Amino acid sequence: MTARVAHLWRHPIKSHGVESVAGADFAAGATMPWDRVWAIAHEAAKLAPGAAGWAPCANFSRAAKSPDLIAIRARVDEAAGTVTLTHPRRAPITIDPDRPEDAARLIEWVAPLSDPERSRPAFLARAARGMTDTDYPSVSILGLASLRALSERFESPLAMERFRGNIWLEGLAPWEEFDLIGRSLRIGGATFRIRERITRCKATTANPATGHRDADTLGALQDGWGHRDFGVYAEVTEGGRVALGDAAVLEAA
Structure with a gap:
């Protein structure tokens, strides 16, 4: 597996704003800094x-x-x-x-x-820790290849911001991130244990440029792949800095 960090996003106020960053210092057992504080x-x-x-x-x-x-x-x-x-x-x-x-x-x-x-x-x-959708401190990891595969079902590319992810990887095959569940991934200076798929909601149907619903992403996922999942949740097991361009390496089982 050869993949690199293509984008990093944080959401300081849950569902109320997204920001692109060049790097972040992750801590073990914590969410991404300044994410859903x-x-x-x-x-x-x-x-x-x-x-x-x-x-x-x-x-x-x-x-x-x-x-x-x-x-x-x-x-x-x-x-x-x-x-x-x-x-x-x-x-x-x-x-x-x-x-x-x-x-x-x-x-x-x-x-x-x-x-x-x-x-x-x-x-x-x-919250004392990030107010993620999981009952444990999580970081979301998504694949750009999966986004492109889903975008092919629409007339124009889907924006990353629809999916409110933290770490976007380039270099995975479409949906390869699902195969990482239960494994550890070294990204930059931090290690992440991949826990579970992210099941999506209607938030992904809205256009981040306009705020209007314009794409049945849930229907496209269901019709195309038989599920409504996109991306995976992970836990930080070893802290360190992650920056754009960093390699993502699968650790030995």
Whole structure:
């Protein structure tokens, strides 16, 4: 297997913005730095404001329910601890999510982007670790060849941002990432144990440039390959830096 890191993405506020980065320092047993540090709980969430533990994704505002959210872009100022969000139909906003007044501003900012027939955004939650969709700290690893295979079923290429992945690899065969489950992958200076497939939701049907649903990705996966999975979840077992261009090497079983 010969593969390299082609793209790295982080999502500081779950389902509310994506940012491309050149490298990241991964730690064992942790999520990607600055990935899903915060999440916006909706008014029907089964958690209280101030709760610091991990919670299932059903408690949060997500692009699966409000597709407009997928068009949000993020930019983190790590030194200042601030996040700037942009959207095609909203003025940019810069906040320190840990400041209550800024968290309130964020809720006001995202309200017009939320489906009015769904539970409304209520408050910002911060987990002790990244608020991933898994009940363990995970990093998502995806293959560009699989994206191209899926894109062939549509008239234009599908954007990576639909799938909200962390590490995108070039050099794998289509769907080869599924064969890595149970194995360890050395990427740059870090080692990842591949745990399971990622089963996808309606968030992937929305266009990250517009926030409008325009591709039946779930139907295409089901019709083409008999499943709705795309990418794999992994755990960091040995920390280290991962950067664009780094090799991904399968470790001996």
